[in-house]
């Protein structure tokens with residue numbers, strides 16, 4: 659698996675397996691199948707309710723820990739009664755316990771939730787977790803440029819990653835340019851737009867011409883933009899298909915045809931307004 663080097667030197671596999679909306683009782687099997695298919699990067703979150711099952715799969719498969727890259731995310735609403743520091747430490751410790759790990763490779767603030775105005779203090783708390791060595795890298799998710807600018811102004815640590823909704827209908831050009839300027843890796847969630855872009859004629863045409871599937875074409879577009887992708891599937895053939903991306907390259911005109919599908923259309927909530 660190819661990797662990208664994050665701004666703190668940590669190597670991150672450019673493709674991972676996302677487990678959002680996989681029911682708890684199917685997650686262990688799905689993750690074991692993904693690891694058997696060659697995935698080495700797993701993306702979960704406290705709010706997905708399946709960290710325990712991800713941990714059980716990791717344990718059952720028994721790969722050397724250093725061969726795996728595990729991301730989880732802080733649900734900032736977790737126990738929001740204490741200090742930000744206490745809430746964050748408690749939530750992080752709970753995630754580690756559920757995963758059965760003593761460290762994660764990447765810990766993200768799941769949403770900024772500007773209405774609560776806790777994300778700057780939360781980011782400082784993540785910095786201390788990173789300092790303790792229990793998260794090899796730290797980052798954010800669903801942060802927009804103004805939220806990132808506040809972190810720059812009020813703290814001294816630049817996020818290694820910003821994981822955001824990104825697919826051909828929401829190409830996030832400005833945010834990607836901002837990330838590139840500041841050394842933040844762009845990670846795409848719902849990289850396939852949850853399947854909604856796979857019957858788009860422009861994508862189907864490229865797929866047919868290249869003898870690839872629409873999903874492979876979309877994921878390849880991401881990789882050529884420099885995005886890390888974390889597609890989700892519980893269907894074995896799709897799990898295998900979504901990782902078989904390294905034997906072809908899209909041409910510039912093919913990339914441009916996909917770029918033209920950008921309509922600013924979100925599947926998920928607006929990060930500025932989302933309140934958890």
Ligand code: NAD
Pocket residue numbers: 675676677678679701702768799800821822846847848849850851852853856871873874888889890891896897899900926
């Ligand atoms: P996705 O774009 O990965 O789409 C998944 C869906 O696409 C599947 O359920 C299936 O219906 C279809 N699909 C997958 N592979 C296919 C293939 N080869 N052919 C045809 N159809 C296929 O969407 P997602 O699951 O929402 O996002 C992926 C991951 O991103 C999640 O599992 C999660 O880890 C992460 N995520 C993060 C956030 C966040 O707020 N940080 C939000 C949503 C998702």
